[in-house]
Amino acid sequence: MMKNNHLSNREKGISLVELMIVTALLGLVMAGMYNMFVHQQKSYLVQDHVSAMQQNARVGLEYMVKDIRMAGYIPEGIPFDADDPPVPAPLQSTPPSADVAGQSFTDGEDEIIEEATATTITFLADIDNDARTETVRYALNGTDLTMEVWEWNALTATWGASIGAQIIAEDIENLAFTYVLLSDDRGYNNDADDDGNDGIDEEGELKTWNFGTDGTLGNAQRRFIRQVSVTMNARAAVKDPVYTDPVGGDHYRRRALTSNINLRNIT
Numbered sequence: 001m002m003k004n005n006h007l008s009n010r011e012k013g014i015s016l017v018e019l020m021i022v023t024a025l026l027g028l029v030m031a032g033m034y035n036m037f038v039h040q041q042k043s044y045l046v047q048d049h050v051s052a053m054q055q056n057a058r059v060g061l062e063y064m065v066k067d068i069r070m071a072g073y074i075p076e077g078i079p080f081d082a083d084d085p086p087v088p089a090p091l092q093s094t095p096p097s098a099d100v101a102g103q104s105f106t107d108g109e110d111e112i113i114e115e116a117t118a119t120t121i122t123f124l125a126d127i128d129n130d131a132r133t134e135t136v137r138y139a140l141n142g143t144d145l146t147m148e149v150w151e152w153n154a155l156t157a158t159w160g161a162s163i164g165a166q167i168i169a170e171d172i173e174n175l176a177f178t179y180v181l182l183s184d185d186r187g188y189n190n191d192a193d194d195d196g197n198d199g200i201d202e203e204g205e206l207k208t209w210n211f212g213t214d215g216t217l218g219n220a221q222r223r224f225i226r227q228v229s230v231t232m233n234a235r236a237a238v239k240d241p242v243y244t245d246p247v248g249g250d251h252y253r254r255r256a257l258t259s260n261i262n263l264r265n266i267t
């Protein structure tokens with residue numbers, strides 16, 4: 001009887017201390033669940049941005065690669081140098097007759113590849129297949145891959161105005177072009193063993209242009225470009241707190257994309 005009374009006294013209600021402990025425990029559980037939820041939300045968000053980055057960069061690269069591959073596809077016709085048939089000379093006569101005026105790449109002479117630097121390429125091609133040639137320029141502006149287009153007008157024999165550089169892909173940290181040139185006795189170089197195989201400058205030798213040691217690609221060399229490689233480094237728009245970049249030391253996830261293009265319209 002005594003024992004039962006004692007027990008029932010203890011079970012009469014919840015003491016303040018007990019209530020506090022329960023509340024604290026509940027709070028801990030809730031906080032844990034909340035953190036888990038937030039963490040999961042964050043990782044979904046990061047996943048979203050990582051896949052968006054990859055998608056964004058890949059689509060941009062695919063556009064660019066598809067266009068570069070068409071370089072030299074000029075439906076209005078390409079005037080070749082008559083005394084040197086296998087090698088396309090700069091376009092000397094109509095149409096088109098001159099490069100786009102007033103641009104950084106303008107040198108007054110029409111070429112299939114107007115500009116070829118480590119970070120920019122400008123070329124002629126009818127990229128939208130409407131029998132009118134475009135001058136197309138891809139460049140990196142800040143962290144945007146941009147594209148600018150000027151269309152040839154056969155009636156006025158001039159290049160139309162562009163609508164400005166359009167953003168093709170964002171969050172691109174680096175863009176790098178590499179060029180391979182025909183460098184045998186039909187190409188820009190006729191006395192060196194550019195492929196380094198036998199000491200002989202035989203037909204079909206190709207040379208990868210090295211901007212560091214070979215300098216800039218001038219008008220005289222650009223016409224011999226036969227392959228273009230492009231590497232793009234994309235960065236996610238938001239940080240991933242659980243990831244640390246081994247090189248940059250920050251929390252952005254990055255992807256490198258590469259593509260090799262044969263210029264099949266230039267022979």
Ligand SMILES: [Ca+2]
Nearest residue numbers: 099107109110
């Ligand atoms: Ca030019």
Ligand SMILES: [Ca+2]
Nearest residue numbers: 126128130132
């Ligand atoms: Ca066109």
Ligand SMILES: [Ca+2]
Nearest residue numbers: 183184192194
């Ligand atoms: Ca050679």
Ligand SMILES: [Ca+2]
Nearest residue numbers: 193197198200
């Ligand atoms: Ca050789």
